[in-house]
Amino acid sequence: MGYHTYPVDRADALEDPGRYRYCSREELLAMLEPSVDGVVADLGSGTGFYADDVAPFVDTLYAVDVQSAMHDRYREKGVPEAVEFVTAGVSSLPFGDDHLDGAYSTMTYHEYAPTTVDGRDTEGDDRGSLEELARVIRPGGRLVTVDWSADGDPEIGPPLEQRFGLDEATTQLAAAGFDIELACDRPATIAIVATR
Template identity: 30%
Template sequence: KIHLFDPKRAPDLEIEDRKTWQDPERILAVTEIRALFVAADLGCGTGFFTIPLSQKVKKVYGIDVQKEMLDLLSEKLQKLKIKNVELRLSTGDKIPLEEESVDLLLSVNALHEFADKQRMVREMRRVLKQVGKAVIVDFRKKNTGFGPPVSVRLSKKRAIDLFEDAGFAVLKSRELAYHYLLVLFKKNP
């Protein structure tokens, strides 16, 4: 069973106190980001992470399965005059990017939304450059008072197993207030 965030609740993604428990700057600081990087924000929603990421890298692909979210982000990018973000609609089982095309793949609060998690993790590996890193943040599998139903969340161990089975290795693993954070790299084939 999948649980997609309702686009009608998009303003909830921008609540002011979100930065107190999910600060893009602190999360992006866990991996070295270089100005020449090409990055992808998978499950970008309204751009809570896409926009800060766009200030740090050459290009960002904002990818989501919900056109309404991409439309909201597109309006925001135009208002802010941000030109280095390209939005792409995903089918949910394929990442619309070329093989080995991104240095950094970020996915925040989206892993639990993928219908075929194994396939999407393999897709992440496909689009990531050999020396690239994936940064995954998702809700811990416990009641946090908000977020998706606990029944659709993945434990950190389950998430690690999923990525390791797809040929990733864990570089960093952290517990945050309501989430876990993983930094992963591709193991040599």
């Protein structure tokens, strides 16, 4: 688990409106509670499918993706004015402390969440991705996570061994300094709202 990327050659699938059955734009906005002067980050933004939905409701939306080729694909379809591209991993975000009002990830937590052995990050990062999020999200800011469930259908989404269960994800977030406001285990996904 952890530190995977979505294949760029399959990026067209990220624009499938069928994705809304796993997290609708209304559900995402309700969990994120964006404000017109807000600064938020889309973690693993890909082609901007959900960034397009959130951008009209904030001042600045950072489309964060480790793959610059995903930003190129996003640019091809057109980018809302509020969107700024950031090519970085979640464990090394180029923001100051408390810079973000919120952040969200849709089906990407399994790509950046830490895989640990005896409390040590197996990838050797100086700072773990969740601790980095706790650093850049202001006190009271929200982190919304919707991802494939380890208990979900193995025919939908990434392999089960790459996924996290609700208890594991909430434990990781709490250990990084987040308070869990909402935690739901759904048929295919988990949904978590955590505040710093």
